[in-house]
Amino acid sequence: MKPPTPSPLTLDQLNVAALDDAVHWLDGVYEHSPWIVRAALAQRPLKTLAQLQYVCTQVVDGAPLQAQLDLIRAHPELSGKAMVANSLTAESTTEQASAGLTHCSAEEFATLQQLNADYNARFGWPFILAVRGPRGTGLSRSEIIATFARRLQAHPEAERHECLRAIHRIAALRLNALFGTTPEAGNAVWDALEDLATLSEPAYAAQGQLTVTYLSDAHRACAARIAQHMRDCGCDSVHIDAVGNVVGRYESDSCLRTSSGRKGPKTLKKSKALLTGSHYDTVRNAGKYDGRLGIYVPLACVLALHQQQRRLPFALEVVAFAEEEGQRYPATFLGSSALTGHFNPAWLDQVDAQGIPLRQALQDAGLDPDALPALQRNPADYLGFVEVHIEQGPVLHALNLPLGIVTAINASARFQGEVIGVASHAGTTPMGQRRDAACAVAELALFVEQRAAHDGDSVGTMGQLQVSAGSVNVVPGRCQFSLDLRAPTNAQRDRLVADVLQAAHAICARRGVTLTLTETLRASAAPSAPQWQARWEDAVSALGLPLHRLPSGAGHDAMQMHTAMPQAMLFVRGENGGISHNPLESTTADDMQLAVDAFTHLLAALAHEIDTANTTATPHPSPTLHAP
Ligand SMILES: [Zn+2]
Known part of the structure; x- marks a missing residue:
């Protein structure tokens, strides 16, 4: 007699259960393949759901090739014979139904059957796709068919990896359901980025593409939208500066005490700010996450602090940098250069492809070029700079790791x-x-x-x-x-x-x-400041995830901020082999949640460090970590 699966299941229950019971509870997480969770559960106790997911991926990675192929072949075809014969597992039925695959038109059904046949003939295994998609709410049938057709052209080895990644993604979603877990903050970040991505330059928008180059109408609209999002999250002040950066600040506890006229402790100095953020401009026909993820992950933390009515012993200054990609003018990093005092006035005479000088573009956008020098920050006012960014490469994806620690920008x-x-x-x-x-x-x-x-x-x-x-x-x-x-x-x-x-x-x-x-x-090179890199490492470790350190091959705003203050970056895994500067660039709401959790942990640890150092200040309550 097997004990019924607790609903929702908790990690504590899973950690103390008899192995056979625990395996039984996780039955169905990996289609017809209980050997994966059995091996993963041998590594109990597990600290987090993210750790359980990661350990499962390691079991599969360590398995012989034949076992990996058997795992892939244990899955049903999409909209295939098993669905027609009503012989899918309960999990597969729900997933295929959520994507509307049970309601295909005759034409769609025929297309899927042809793709299934072609795919099987080419690779010798069924096409695997997490049809619930990166947000967990289900891909559309047209998205599924387009992905299917694209992956049919892939190299067999890359495609085998992609199938295994899809299987792990399916397992992660099934685990979320078993544990009753929803990545609320990750979903909110996802939704905000979808909202922002509706703003694109008309010529590109007409083709369904995202393009937001510096000071275009779409770019100005993005600035206004980000400013609104910042206010909605509870930033105390929000403004668009002279270079087009959107700056939101969530003030410290001491600042509020002083400004409200109440007397703070005598030794209390004006508290510093932690600077964070990334860029909102894009390349042409871009992905939705490059840069923008690094604006909305910290904003999710601001929202949580605001909702909990909590203040930190430092201010959090979130900057949405106006320009990083160098798409319109030869000069790049215009947004962050203005903050470090490296905005070269000669750049104002550079012209774009239409012959419009930068100075005029600024003025046309209602920005004052003469106010640029005043944007320079005094490093003494800041603790440092941290930036969250999608990896834009295949490393974390291949390792099945959602987060990575940046050691240096190359x-x-x-x-x-x-x-x-x-x-x-x-x-x-x-x-x-x-x-x-x-x-x-x-x-x-x-x-x-x-x-x-x-x-x-x-x-x-x-x-x-x-x-x-x-x-x-x-x-x-x-x-x-x-x-x-x-x-x-x-x-x-x-x-x-x-x-x-x-x-x-x-x-x-x-x-x-x-x-x-x-x-x-x-x-x-911009090596990460060791102390700040260590803070990211502590945050990732707290999530039960192993540390993977990697250099950033791409340039980032952190590279420019490096000239003024200590900096360190956190990378978030990209889907689709980590592709970037491409509309296929993607990540999941679950990985976004982990980035928010890591950022939350970094803020809490920093608050604790500062409170401990400043013993005369009143002890500060740490913000709570989001589930898991
Ligand atoms: Zn970027």
Whole structure:
């Protein structure tokens, strides 16, 4: 006789139950595959639901390939024979019904059957998709069909990983249901970002695309919407500054005591602020989370504090930076540069593709270029800067980890290069007598690939390779290329650059071609401040998740803030292989919830540190951590 599953189930019950009972309770979390939860439960006690989910993913990752394939094949086809025959598991029936798959039109049903057949023929297993989607409320049938058609083109190995990721996502949603858990804050962040993403430049909006470039009408509308969201969350003050940043502040307890005229403790100094935020401008045809996630995760914390009527011994200043992506003007990081005092007045004369100078664009938007210098913050007023950002890469996704600790924003160097050889007849010039410019560049590209890989965490890319005026029957006489090299420290970047330049010259000398290389950018690494990185690590550990430290290959506002104050970043896993700067960029409401939980933990720990240091101040109640 198996004991009935408690409803809702709690981790305490799960941790103390007999193994067979616990396995029975989690029956159905992984379709017809109880071996996964059995192995995961062997690692009890489990601290959080997130830990249970992660441990399950590790069991599957550690299983032989055949077991992984069996797990995939234990799943029914979407809208397939099992559904028609009414032989799905209860969980699958609910999920397929939530996506409306039980109400397909005849045409949709036929399309799905064809996709099922093609997919099975190509991969040899059924297509797996978490049809409840990243928000948990169900994907539309058209979204499902589009995803199905896209993934049919994937590389088999990548697709196997994607199926396993979908299975873990399905399991996470089933666990949420068993434990009666809803990611309330994550859902709220999700919904706010959906709301913000309705504002896009008309030419792109017409194609269903998100594009918000600096000071466009859509950009100004976003600023107004963010300001409204900040007020709704309970920020004490909200304003749009001279560069277009939206700044919301949630004041400290001491500030309120002083301003309300009540007498604070004698030793009380004006409390500092924690600065946080990210950018709200986008690339063209962007995802909805790049930058914006880092605005709304801290706002969810402000909302919780406001609802609990709690104050921290420091102010929280959330900045939605106006410009980071460099889409409209050559200069980038305009929003954060204004705060660090690095906004170069010469940038005001830069023109966009329409010939509109930045100064005029600011004035047209009702902003005052003369007020820019006054935006510079005094670092003494701040504790530091923290930024939450979607990873924009595949690392956390591949590790099945929702959060990652950023160690540094990579140093980078960029070059534009040109190799000149001899454009000769493709038919008559023997291989040993050629001066092929493209082959020299190709050899260099392979060297860059190997040399960067050798470091483990360096990256090297030649994204532009052009044989201008090339012809099918002419040996390339000229090849232009770009070179982008990045590494977590300046020293590592410099060694990489030196080796690549040396190889470039050696390759060209040996091949008898001429090389010119122009350095176009050299940016210093922004290592995370150890103390702040440690605070993120404590927060992630408190969620029961293992720490994964990684450098940021992409530039972020934190890189600019680094010039003024200590900074550290937290990465949130991206779905769809971590793709970014692409409409497929995605994350889940559950991962957003974990980011809010981590941020909440960081605030509580910081409050505790400050209260402990300032023993004359009254002890401060810590904000409570959100479930789980
Ligand atoms: Zn970004």
